[in-house]
Amino acid sequence: MSPAILIVGCGAIGGLFASALAKVAAVTAYDTDANHVAAIRQHGLRVTGKSARVARIAATTDAADLQDAVFDAVIFLTKSKTTAAALAQLRPKLGGDPLLVTLQNGMGNAEALLAVPAARVVRGVTMNAGRYAGPGCIENLIEGKTWLGPERGRVEDIRPLAALLDSAGYPTEVLADPMGAVWSKFVFNCVMNPVGALMMGDNAARYEVPEMRALIDDLAAECIAVVEALGGRFAFPPMDFVTRTRAGELPLSAHAGSMALDIARGAPTEIDELTGFIVREGHRLGIPVQNCNTIVRLVKGLEAASQRRISKLR
Numbered sequence: 001m002s003p004a005i006l007i008v009g010c011g012a013i014g015g016l017f018a019s020a021l022a023k024v025a026a027v028t029a030y031d032t033d034a035n036h037v038a039a040i041r042q043h044g045l046r047v048t049g050k051s052a053r054v055a056r057i058a059a060t061t062d063a064a065d066l067q068d069a070v071f072d073a074v075i076f077l078t079k080s081k082t083t084a085a086a087l088a089q090l091r092p093k094l095g096g097d098p099l100l101v102t103l104q105n106g107m108g109n110a111e112a113l114l115a116v117p118a119a120r121v122v123r124g125v126t127m128n129a130g131r132y133a134g135p136g137c138i139e140n141l142i143e144g145k146t147w148l149g150p151e152r153g154r155v156e157d158i159r160p161l162a163a164l165l166d167s168a169g170y171p172t173e174v175l176a177d178p179m180g181a182v183w184s185k186f187v188f189n190c191v192m193n194p195v196g197a198l199m200m201g202d203n204a205a206r207y208e209v210p211e212m213r214a215l216i217d218d219l220a221a222e223c224i225a226v227v228e229a230l231g232g233r234f235a236f237p238p239m240d241f242v243t244r245t246r247a248g249e250l251p252l253s254a255h256a257g258s259m260a261l262d263i264a265r266g267a268p269t270e271i272d273e274l275t276g277f278i279v280r281e282g283h284r285l286g287i288p289v290q291n292c293n294t295i296v297r298l299v300k301g302l303e304a305a306s307q308r309r310i311s312k313l314r
Helices: 012-021 034-043 080-090 109-114 155-167 179-198 203-208 210-229 240-246 258-264 275-285 290-313
Strands: 004-008 026-030 045-049 053-055 058-060 073-076 099-102 121-126 129-134 137-142 146-152 172-174
Touching: 004 012, 004 080, 012 026, 012 045, 012 053, 012 129, 012 137, 012 155, 034 058, 045 129, 073 080, 080 109, 099 109, 099 155, 109 121, 109 146, 121 155, 121 179, 129 258, 146 155, 146 179, 155 172, 179 203, 179 210, 179 240, 179 258, 179 275, 179 290, 203 210, 203 240, 210 240, 210 275, 210 290, 258 290, 275 290
Parallel strands: 004 026, 004 073, 026 058, 045 137, 073 099, 099 121, 146 172
Antiparallel strands: 045 053, 121 146, 129 137
């Protein structure tokens, strides 16, 4: 029998993982977007761009459809703000003892999953990136590595899922302590996501404008100082991708981060769970975070402006 995987949130990243895993597992998607789910049911989940494909998966907007369903793993890929609510909807319905996995941006997601007593909780990050292109369609923008490790449970519990991802074409490394990889990706996201949003999704502006390059470096220094003060360590240099892109070792992509995409469609961002976390902890620890604080304030204003703009267009 094929492994059974539930993807919670079948948007950009959730759609990429759901469509890849569909080659090697029985995949179900749980998503609140009724139009997206209807399109997946009717035409399959379509991925354009890199590694284009169409995956036939089960999909639902109603947790009641999952009553007593047994999954090997439940992978949370919703926006951070909705993790606790999604878990509350699913927890009374699901049977068995699935791995609860978060590959989400920001802090607070693993903590929400750990609220389930005795649940095996897996934390990780992925360098894959995509864009929700419309109902039933995800654009695959960047393909990269994934890291997984236990927050509660054993490393051995995670290896079957990692092997499944490997066989689906998503290289995955299992770590005894996932936080080194989590902190590395977290700092990158805290810096590059809000700057990408403020640059209106123009990735070139992040790399070519000297003032933006200097701001990025200042933001990274503040974020790294806070993480190190919290006792965090880095599995890889957080800004390595930026350094290599600046040096011409990596091509400049058109992707300016998920926060820019959120702003473009008038959706809430994850600024509170990303740079906002750095600001709160920096203030608590007495570490200067003036640049991060200003960025958070600007994104809050941009978020409100984008939502008003979209509402006027409707």
